[in-house]
Amino acid sequence: MEGEFDKTLEGPGDRLHQSVLAKEAMTYLAPGPGKIIVDATVGLGGHSELILKAIAPTGKLIGIDRDNTSLTEARKRLSAFQDSFLLVQDNFANLGNILKSLGVERIDGILFDLGLSSFELLDPERGFSFLKEGPLDMRMDRHERITAFDLVNRSSEKELDRIFWEFGEERWHRRIAQRIAKARKRAPITTTTQLAELVTRAIPHATSYHRIHPATRIFQALRIAVNQELEALDRAIRQAVDFLNPGARIVIISFHSLEDRIVKTRFREFSRERRLVLVTKKPITPTLSEMRENPRSRSAKLRSAEKPPSS
Numbered sequence: 230m231e232g233e234f235d236k237t238l239e240g241p242g243d244r245l246h247q248s249v250l251a252k253e254a255m256t257y258l259a260p261g262p263g264k265i266i267v268d269a270t271v272g273l274g275g276h277s278e279l280i281l282k283a284i285a286p287t288g289k290l291i292g293i294d295r296d297n298t299s300l301t302e303a304r305k306r307l308s309a310f311q312d313s314f315l316l317v318q319d320n321f322a323n324l325g326n327i328l329k330s331l332g333v334e335r336i337d338g339i340l341f342d343l344g345l346s347s348f349e350l351l352d353p354e355r356g357f358s359f360l361k362e363g364p365l366d367m368r369m370d371r372h373e374r375i376t377a378f379d380l381v382n383r384s385s386e387k388e389l390d391r392i393f394w395e396f397g398e399e400r401w402h403r404r405i406a407q408r409i410a411k412a413r414k415r416a417p418i419t420t421t422t423q424l425a426e427l428v429t430r431a432i433p434h435a436t437s438y439h440r441i442h443p444a445t446r447i448f449q450a451l452r453i454a455v456n457q458e459l460e461a462l463d464r465a466i467r468q469a470v471d472f473l474n475p476g477a478r479i480v481i482i483s484f485h486s487l488e489d490r491i492v493k494t495r496f497r498e499f500s501r502e503r504r505l506v507l508v509t510k511k512p513i514t515p516t517l518s519e520m521r522e523n524p525r526s527r528s529a530k531l532r533s534a535e536k537p538p539s540s
Contacts, residue, residue: 247522253531255276291331296369342482365420
């Protein structure tokens, strides 16, 4: 598995604003005039802008994001399409309730881009990056109660071990959990750099991580656990299928194996049940040109499926 932070923090800062697999996403989503499209992960609005160019002025974009700061920036970016979009701060796990509250019974497509927004990554106070010192937070929605600090300092050693293996697939999960449990007896672990240094010291020096920082998988695992990302994705896919019009497509861009496994499993399950037809038999990956231009794209995988006419 390639780490979320490794893929996102490489390269100049302006690359973080580039939407990954943008051309491919639009090709498979197939937005058109008058369509109702959901962007379940608005971020800074890159994909949303492309969708609006295709569906405005008669169509409608419904944008969802957990991070209000990102939504504020996206709203500015999309201001030229003011009458054609509606942005909602919420968890896409609540997709069904969101659409029902808006009076939307059917949609003509939905896009999920599961990468973090640059606003989340570049702000040290959010605690997502081990390259910048900040508090151990990692909440996408800062109204949520549980933070990475809570997990690191209050979870049992056994629970930390499970989180690091299940959500990070970290080879040294047990050793790192033990070191954390020992260190926090002396004093709480409070900052991102403090945790990153502790993790680095816990891993044998002979281990070569090549392209990724030793703390990459641990930070990914904590972020997934704090935000319950995998559960949210599974719930959202199940709900999205029920709202798709016949012929409408669901497009999902994932960045690590745990996300892609859920997408692949659910798509195949719904395909067997004839609730979806697979559009991409294998995941679509970035071109060499895009990976050179935007290194954060290199671990991206796009999968798409379509609601059949009889469904």
